[in-house]
Amino acid sequence: MNILPRLNYLFQMLPCYLPVSFFKTTNQSITKFIWDNKKPRIKFSTLLKPESKGGLALPSLQLYYWSAQIRNMLTWITNRQDSMWIQIEAQSCGSLSLSSIIFINNFGEVGNIAKTFVTYSTLLAWRDCKKYLGISSQICSHSPIVCNPDLPKALSDANFNLWHTLGIRTVSDLFHQKTTTLKSFQELCSEFNVPRSNFFKYLQIRHVISSFTSKRRFRAQLNEVETLLATAQSIKGKISYIYRLLSEKGGSSFTPMKIIWEKDLCLTISDELWAEVCDRVYCSATNVKMKESNYNFFYKFYYTPMRLHRMKTDISPNCKRCTSERGTYMHAFWSCREIARFWQSIHTAAQEILDVQFDMTPCIYLLNAQQDFVLDPD
Numbered sequence: 001m002n003i004l005p006r007l008n009y010l011f012q013m014l015p016c017y018l019p020v021s022f023f024k025t026t027n028q029s030i031t032k033f034i035w036d037n038k039k040p041r042i043k044f045s046t047l048l049k050p051e052s053k054g055g056l057a058l059p060s061l062q063l064y065y066w067s068a069q070i071r072n073m074l075t076w077i078t079n080r081q082d083s084m085w086i087q088i089e090a091q092s093c094g095s096l097s098l099s100s101i102i103f104i105n106n107f108g109e110v111g112n113i114a115k116t117f118v119t120y121s122t123l124l125a126w127r128d129c130k131k132y133l134g135i136s137s138q139i140c141s142h143s144p145i146v147c148n149p150d151l152p153k154a155l156s157d158a159n160f161n162l163w164h165t166l167g168i169r170t171v172s173d174l175f176h177q178k179t180t181t182l183k184s185f186q187e188l189c190s191e192f193n194v195p196r197s198n199f200f201k202y203l204q205i206r207h208v209i210s211s212f213t214s215k216r217r218f219r220a221q222l223n224e225v226e227t228l229l230a231t232a233q234s235i236k237g238k239i240s241y242i243y244r245l246l247s248e249k250g251g252s253s254f255t256p257m258k259i260i261w262e263k264d265l266c267l268t269i270s271d272e273l274w275a276e277v278c279d280r281v282y283c284s285a286t287n288v289k290m291k292e293s294n295y296n297f298f299y300k301f302y303y304t305p306m307r308l309h310r311m312k313t314d315i316s317p318n319c320k321r322c323t324s325e326r327g328t329y330m331h332a333f334w335s336c337r338e339i340a341r342f343w344q345s346i347h348t349a350a351q352e353i354l355d356v357q358f359d360m361t362p363c364i365y366l367l368n369a370q371q372d373f374v375l376d377p378d
């Protein structure tokens with residue numbers, strides 16, 4: 001059980017870039033181990049999801065690796081004085097700071113970064129992570145203005161270096177706080193003491209921003225992980241916190257099982273109700289075997305006659321109990337006339353015990369869920 005901490009130690013300590021393909025290969029090995037070299041019955045991506053989203057909370061090595069890299073980047077922002085390596089890494093960025101490199105897409109063109117193994121590895125991992133999070137390659141509000149290879153070279157002359165010294169460092173410094181309205185030249189002069197003779201430079205940068213905006217190459221909003229990096233929030237348990245952010249943000253929130261159950265039950269299940277259903281798979285019983293049985297049923301783990309027929313055509317697709325209808329999952333567990341008697345007796349007993357009348361629906365009995373169904377506490 002201590003495999004994950006051992007791997008996490010390596011992720012945090014070794015400054016190596018691990019590409020996405022490395023984790024694909026690792027996940028394939030894990031899948032083979034879990035399913036004992038047989039065909040997987042549940043998708044690996046589903047197993048990785050938290051229990052509240054219908055997964056089994058299997059740790060994702062890739063997300064832990066990225067979390068360790070983002071934690072390293074947080075030290076760039078906070079600029080801890082006791083971290084001597086930060087000074088060494090900062091030297092590779094030329095005139096830019098380590099904190100601003102995070103918001104540059106073509107970071108390989110900055111200073112000696114491409115030759116600095118440690119910093120470059122972290123940034124390459126961050127580039128993969130941004131792709132996973134769906135962060136576009138647009139210029140963002142926290143991109144630096146001077147010496148930024150994503151912006152025209154004209155913005156790196158001596159006058160803009162002076163602006164940098166005066167405090168206009170990122171694109172967001174040119175905008176009114178939390179708006180997309182550019183500050184006027186007068187406002188920049190009074191706020192940052194920009195010399196009046198720099199009006200042409202202001203027109204130049206305004207033109208760059210407006211052309212980037214019209215070509216949709218500029219975005220004002222930051223992703224939640226970017227915000228964490230931009231604000232350098234003080235958080236406890238950084239890796240766990242970042243891991244949670246990454247697992248919540250990346251990919252689709254819910255599994256395709258929600259869509260499959262909706263189709264079977266012919267109803268729309270709200271995201272809130274689905275989260276409750278996923279939770280109840282584990283909470284409705286303390287017995288481990290019962291939990292496993294719940295999970296297997298929930299994930300349609302069982303082979304129905306229809307499924308077996310698709311694998312081998314000489315197996316009858318009909319239900320084994322009534323032998324007259326197709327043996328689908330819903331038929332086998334709910335609508336078969338042979339099993340309907342069982343559910344009817346359960347329903348009668350449930351109404352008697354709870355002393356409340358309610359409809360007998362597959363949503364209640366199969367998924368343990370019903371919208372707007374509240375028992376009278378008295």
Ligand SMILES: [Zn+2]
Nearest residue numbers: 319321322336
């Ligand atoms: Zn039947």
